Amino acid sequence: MPGTRGPVPVPLHPNGGDRDLTQEILNAVDEHETVPTNELFPHTSQAEIKAALDRLASRQMVEYDTNDKEHVVLTQEGQDIVDEGSHEYKVWDAVHKAGKLSPKDQALSTPSAKLGQGNAIKLKWIKKDGDAFVPLTDSVTDTTREQLRYASEHHAFEDAKLLKDYQKRKLVATQKVITYIARKGPRWAREIPVEVTDLTAEMIADGSWKTATFKPYNFKARGVLGEAGHGGTGALHPLNKVREEFRKIFFNMGFVEMPTARFVDSGFWNFDALFVPQQHPARDLQDTFYVSDPAEAGPPGADESVDVVLAETAEEDDDESDKPTSSDPATRAAETTSKLDYNEYFENVKRVHQDGAFGSIGYRYPYNDAETRRLVLRTHTTAISAYCLHRLAANPRPCRYFSIDRVFRNETVDATHLAEFHQIEGVIADYNLTLGGLQAFLKRFFRNIGVPDLKFKPAYNPYTEPSMEVYAWHEGLGKLVEIGNSGMFRPEMLLAMGLPEDLRCYGFGLSLERPTMIKYGISNIRELLGHKVDIGDIEKMPAVRLDRE
Numbered sequence: 001m002p003g004t005r006g007p008v009p010v011p012l013h014p015n016g017g018d019r020d021l022t023q024e025i026l027n028a029v030d031e032h033e034t035v036p037t038n039e040l041f042p043h044t045s046q047a048e049i050k051a052a053l054d055r056l057a058s059r060q061m062v063e064y065d066t067n068d069k070e071h072v073v074l075t076q077e078g079q080d081i082v083d084e085g086s087h088e089y090k091v092w093d094a095v096h097k098a099g100k101l102s103p104k105d106q107a108l109s110t111p112s113a114k115l116g117q118g119n120a121i122k123l124k125w126i127k128k129d130g131d132a133f134v135p136l137t138d139s140v141t142d143t144t145r146e147q148l149r150y151a152s153e154h155h156a157f158e159d160a161k162l163l164k165d166y167q168k169r170k171l172v173a174t175q176k177v178i179t180y181i182a183r184k185g186p187r188w189a190r191e192i193p194v195e196v197t198d199l200t201a202e203m204i205a206d207g208s209w210k211t212a213t214f215k216p217y218n219f220k221a222r223g224v225l226g227e228a229g230h231g232g233t234g235a236l237h238p239l240n241k242v243r244e245e246f247r248k249i250f251f252n253m254g255f256v257e258m259p260t261a262r263f264v265d266s267g268f269w270n271f272d273a274l275f276v277p278q279q280h281p282a283r284d285l286q287d288t289f290y291v292s293d294p295a296e297a298g299p300p301g302a303d304e305s306v307d308v309v310l311a312e313t314a315e316e317d318d319d320e321s322d323k324p325t326s327s328d329p330a331t332r333a334a335e336t337t338s339k340l341d342y343n344e345y346f347e348n349v350k351r352v353h354q355d356g357a358f359g360s361i362g363y364r365y366p367y368n369d370a371e372t373r374r375l376v377l378r379t380h381t382t383a384i385s386a387y388c389l390h391r392l393a394a395n396p397r398p399c400r401y402f403s404i405d406r407v408f409r410n411e412t413v414d415a416t417h418l419a420e421f422h423q424i425e426g427v428i429a430d431y432n433l434t435l436g437g438l439q440a441f442l443k444r445f446f447r448n449i450g451v452p453d454l455k456f457k458p459a460y461n462p463y464t465e466p467s468m469e470v471y472a473w474h475e476g477l478g479k480l481v482e483i484g485n486s487g488m489f490r491p492e493m494l495l496a497m498g499l500p501e502d503l504r505c506y507g508f509g510l511s512l513e514r515p516t517m518i519k520y521g522i523s524n525i526r527e528l529l530g531h532k533v534d535i536g537d538i539e540k541m542p543a544v545r546l547d548r549e
């Protein structure tokens with residue numbers, strides 16, 4: 001069984017299907033240098049091709065240009081001519097076969113034959129002899145058919161001047177076709193590299209270390225805080241031991257930690273930005289703790305002075321090593337923020353709630369600005385995810401974020417419920433994501449913590465559609481238990497932030513308490529958190545590895 005420290009491959013095709021279009025494009029670019037992608041993949045939709053190209057372009061592996069071209073396409077009548085010959089040809093053919101043919105003959109009374117008679121005479125293929133037609137030649141060249149056949153094969157006429165004429169005769173039409181021309185980018189590679197974070201014994205044994213791409217060291221990362229007092233991880237609270245295990249798993253899967261140091265947040269980030277309607281029962285005093293002093297936050301964006309920086313990947317750090325000013329966290333935060341317009345975002349969110357926008361019909365109720373400023377103890381860490389996704393709009397690109405921190409709900413405390421608990425949350429943004437990809441990811445994630453065989457159940461969240469509850473088999477209880485919630489963030493939520501249309505986003509969340517209680521065999525949550533906790537017991541609890549029972 002792989003340890004939690006082993007390299008975890010990044011999925012190449014998030015839709016989980018067999019086909020990997022990004023790899024096919026990489027192969028083609030490698031072989032042909034410049035590739036008109038739609039001609040190469042005529043049966044693949046434009047949107048799919050663009051999504052695959054965007055995934056590669058965002059990694060700077062390929063670059064591409066977009067070309068608008070007019071294509072000539074045949075109408076049904078034009079196609080019939082290519083298949084059977086022109087109207088004049090059919091007239092000549094009938095007359096030629098018969099030797100002599102009355103205009104009243106059935107073969108000459110079809111609408112097509114009526115259209116063709118004049119031309120066949122003009123071309124000197126037939127002539128009137130008494131009241132019948134006779135052929136003038138034993139062979140003809142059907143130019144109309146040849147020209148149309150050429151146009152259907154080449155999407156253009158050999159002589160461009162013919163287009164107008166054929167368009168007037170309604171035998172062809174034109175169609176705008178977008179072609180994407182791809183070529184190698186500055187970070188060209190034949191494959192999306194799997195970045196390995198650790199050198200393992202297996203890699204040395206099987207020689208794969210020689211060709212592996214190692215994730216560069218981030219020398220600016222802060223070190224792990226030294227343990228004081230009791231010493232070792234034994235001094236950590238069991239929740240923090242399990243939290244550390246989850247953090248390692250996230251880091252190994254290429255996630256970046258979100259800044260969660262704000263237990264108090266505004267109604268805007270906790271609810272409105274996530275399209276929880278202002279009358280939703282979850283916003284009730286019975287369910288949510290509101291702060292009374294101060295009761296209100298400034299408008300969204302007013303807290304921008306708070307120095308919140310998402311650690312970028314080591315790779316990006318590396319790029320900036322020769323630019324000391326921009327690697328300074330405060331400067332970087334300012335750079336990112338300056339591109340974001342909070343007023344516009346706020347108005348967008350209001351519009352979606354009140355009138356509908358970005359393809360959503362909205363809730364259609366009068367939106368209350370004061371409600372958006374009310375301060376709450378955050379009820380879920382999705383408030384932070386919304387905040388970080390909005391920041392992503394300043395520089396949209398595929399990314400993976402996670403957080404593990406405390407949330408608060410005004411609930412009656414019992415053996416399995418506390419008024420405060422911890423949420424583990426993950427967010428993945430990328431082009432062309434699908435629900436199947438989310439299931440594949442969740443299966444991989446939970447396998448890493450030793451939970452195989454997931455089941456998914458459709459669910460509802462105001463901010464995701466579709467949404468799925470995640471279930472796993474619990475040996476001890478002998479039944480399926482809910483272990484998490486997930487979904488794809490709604491387009492009206494992401495578009496309102498200014499994220500591009502094809503950048504889609506998964507989200508999922510689970511509690512930290514549940515896996516911890518299972519690991520330590522604790523059945524009453526009050527033994528884990530709060531005033532009833534026995535410190536002696538906590539000290540004796542061993543360190544855990546999530547993937548080992």
Ligand SMILES: N[C@@H](Cc1ccccc1)C(=O)O
Nearest residue numbers: 380382485486487507508509
């Ligand atoms: N916020 C959800 C979890 C979740 C996060 C992100 C997307 C979907 C669901 C919860 O509290 O249960």
